[in-house]
Amino acid sequence: MWLVKKFFIRCLTKFVGFVMGRMNLSEPELLSGPGSLQKLPELIYSKGVRSVLLVSDKGITGIGLTDPLATALEKIGVGCTVFDDVQPNPTITNIESGVEVYRRSQCDGIIAFGGGSAIDCAKIINARIANPKKSVSQMEGGMKISGPLSPMFAVPTTAGTGSECSLGAMVSNPETHEKFGVASPLLVPPYAVLDAQLMIGxxxxxxxxxxxxxxxxxxxxxxxxxxxxxxxxxxxxxxxxxxxxxxxxxxxxxxxxxxxxxxxxxxxxxxxxxxxxxxxxxxxxxxxxxxxxxxxxxxxxxxxxxxxxxxxxxxxxxxxxxxxxxxxxxxxxxxxxxxxxxxxxxxxxxxxxxxxxxxxxxxxxxxxxxxxxxxxxxxxxxxxxxxxxxxxxxxxxxxxxxx
Ligand SMILES: NC(=O)c1ccc[n+]([C@@H]2O[C@H](COP(=O)([O-])OP(=O)(O)OC[C@H]3O[C@@H](n4cnc5c(N)ncnc54)[C@H](O)[C@@H]3O)[C@@H](O)[C@H]2O)c1
Ligand SMILES: [Fe+2]
The missing domain is CATH 1.20.1090.10 (Dehydroquinate synthase-like - alpha domain)
Incomplete structure (x- = not known):
């Protein structure tokens, strides 16, 4: 019985691999090196974004890590609304709160600033904005999202998840105690910053x-x-x-x-x-x-x-x-x-x-x-x-x- 099951799993895995292998996956454009975050406001401005939602968590904003970026953005003429309610293993509720803040602040771009939790949460906020009729649960699995998504800039502060270049995001459902994945090539952030200065602490x-x-x-x-x-x-x-x-x-x-x-x-x-x-x-x-x-x-x-x-x-x-x-x-x-x-x-x-x-x-x-x-x-x-x-x-x- 197990032998037969194994055979079917292997065949299906091969098929999924064949489809995945044909997908055109992009890589984010990188700003890299200690201090490279300083170049982000200019990049954001050059992409025509004028009001950005900065998605993070309280552990990060609490130590002031996002402050210089928020100040520099305002200075260059990009409004910055900080949403820092992301929990570790981000939940559907976290995402919905972020969507609300994005709409209220009339944002046109997203910065994901933090570990995998903040980046994954930001990815799905972005997906929800572009797919307002689809709930987060309905996005579970692969290829359930339509584009285009708003420009997203990922700033990882852990080294870590690689979420700044991955096509997936993990979401927790506290009601069922299950964690599920959402995957789409559209979720690969187009821009990312690898700045070790943010990781010193x-x-x-x-x-x-x-x-x-x-x-x-x-x-x-x-x-x-x-x-x-x-x-x-x-x-x-x-x-x-x-x-x-x-x-x-x-x-x-x-x-x-x-x-x-x-x-x-x-x-x-x-x-x-x-x-x-x-x-x-x-x-x-x-x-x-x-x-x-x-x-x-x-x-x-x-x-x-x-x-x-x-x-x-x-x-x-x-x-x-x-x-x-x-x-x-x-x-x-x-x-x-x-x-x-x-x-x-x-x-x-x-x-x-x-x-x-x-x-x-x-x-x-x-x-x-x-x-x-x-x-x-x-x-x-x-x-x-x-x-x-x-x-x-x-x-x-x-x-x-x-x-
Ligand atoms: N999308 C993907 O490709 C992918 C891959 C792997 C994991 N994940 C997901 O990512 C999440 C885990 O992410 P994580 O491991 O980066 O942890 P995390 O984002 O949950 O952060 C962990 C803690 O570290 C703190 N922190 C982060 N950066 C800091 C810094 N520079 N200084 C001080 N404190 C800092 C945060 O405040 C938080 O309390 C999980 O939900 C996991 O499933 C996603
Ligand atoms: Fe992982």
Whole structure:
């Protein structure tokens, strides 16, 4: 039975991959480097935008991170309305509030300023403005949005999600405790700013978990069956930077060069996974986020080694290559040993950055349902190297239980 099911999942995944491969995905035009945010007001003005909605969260506006930009915009003649009610794992209500503020302030453009939560929320606010008759729930899945969308400028403040270059956005529904994705090439922000100066004050635990999210994007896109030369080379660069710079940045976040490298790595990983997709780590993590609000990056960091253990033999050569790219082994070693080294490296990074080995919120009684939802999310749109069935997914989840 499982053999037949596997065959059908593989065929469907191949078909989805074929369609995705034909999609024309753009890359955002970048302003990059420490201090590059200063060039944003002029860019916004040059695009004819005169009233912008700045979407962020209170953690970011509370430390004054958005103030210089808001002032510079006003100075150049672009009105700036700040909407900072975005919650981590943004909700449908957050989006609707933002839509209301956008309309009330008669905005004609959007700045997404923050981590993945602010950027995803801004993406769907923008989609709702252009598709006023469609509710957020009706946008779930792929290709449910029509354009054109208002000009959007993404300013990531974590390194991180890669949402500034991805075609997706994740939304939480607090009523059902489910998290769902909205995907469309129209959601790729046309402009993005990679400015490490904004990340200097990022607390160590957010630096580590968001960095491990970027690593997960790189690894899952690399070992998946939709990987291409383009996605592989971006994923390899991301892995090399993250393995070299993340732990040092966790210990001392003030090195601007390392911060800029990590912003670049997150962006590369974003370019890779938005084309080659993610895998079971994300499927499980999204569902833990929906049910218990576990931060996305933290959940990924915890789950990544267990999922890699599960599929190691089926992607041994690729994990071995990542070990070499990451500077933790040499070509002369066997693929078996290198792939094991890579997984051990992930565990070591987690240990060194105080990331736990389990999820304290996880309840044993929720595991069957969580596994069911994770597999429904993954099949057929995640091109994983080894397929998981219900009992195998439950087994992985049981490893995350904390006594
Ligand atoms: N669309 C995509 O492609 C994609 C990919 C991965 C994850 N996601 C989604 O992104 C969300 C997670 O995003 P995230 O991990 O970036 O976290 P986040 O946006 O939820 O931010 C986490 C916390 O960090 C704070 N913060 C952010 N930048 C800061 C800074 N520079 N200084 C100080 N504090 C700062 C915020 O105030 C917040 O409290 C999840 O909802 C996840 O599902 C989306
Ligand atoms: Fe992610």
């Amino acid at each position: 990022l607390p160590p635990h957010i630096t580590s978990s968001t960095g491990m999210d970027a690593l997960t994007h790189a690894v899952e896109s690399y070992i998946g069956t939709w990987a291409t030369d383009y996605t592989n080379s971006h994923a390899e660069q991301a892995v090399a930077i993250i393995l070299r710079d993340l732990e040092a940045t966790y210990l001392d976040g003030t090195d601007i060069e390392r911060r800029q490298n990590l912003a670049r790595a997150s962006h590369y990983a974003g370019l890779a996974f938005t084309r080659a997709m993610v895998g079971y780590v994300h499927a499980i993590s999204h569902n833990l986020g929906g049910l218990y609000s576990v931060p996305h990056g933290l959940a990924n960091a915890v789950i990544l080694p267990y999922v890699l253990d599960f599929c190691r033999e089926d992607c041994e050569t690729k994990l071995a290559k990542l070990a070499v790219v990451g500077g933790i082994g040499s070509d002369s070693e066997s693929n078996e040993s290198l792939s094991e080294k890579f997984i051990e490296k992930v565990r070591e990074m987690n240990r060194n950055m105080d990331i736990p080995t389990g999820i304290p919120e996880l309840q044993a009684s929720d595991i069957p349902n969580l596994a069911k939802r994770a597999l429904a999310e993954a099949h057929p749109q995640y091109p994983v190297p080894r397929l998981m069935n219900q009992s195998q997914c439950e087994e992985v989840l049981r490893k995350l239980l904390v006594d």
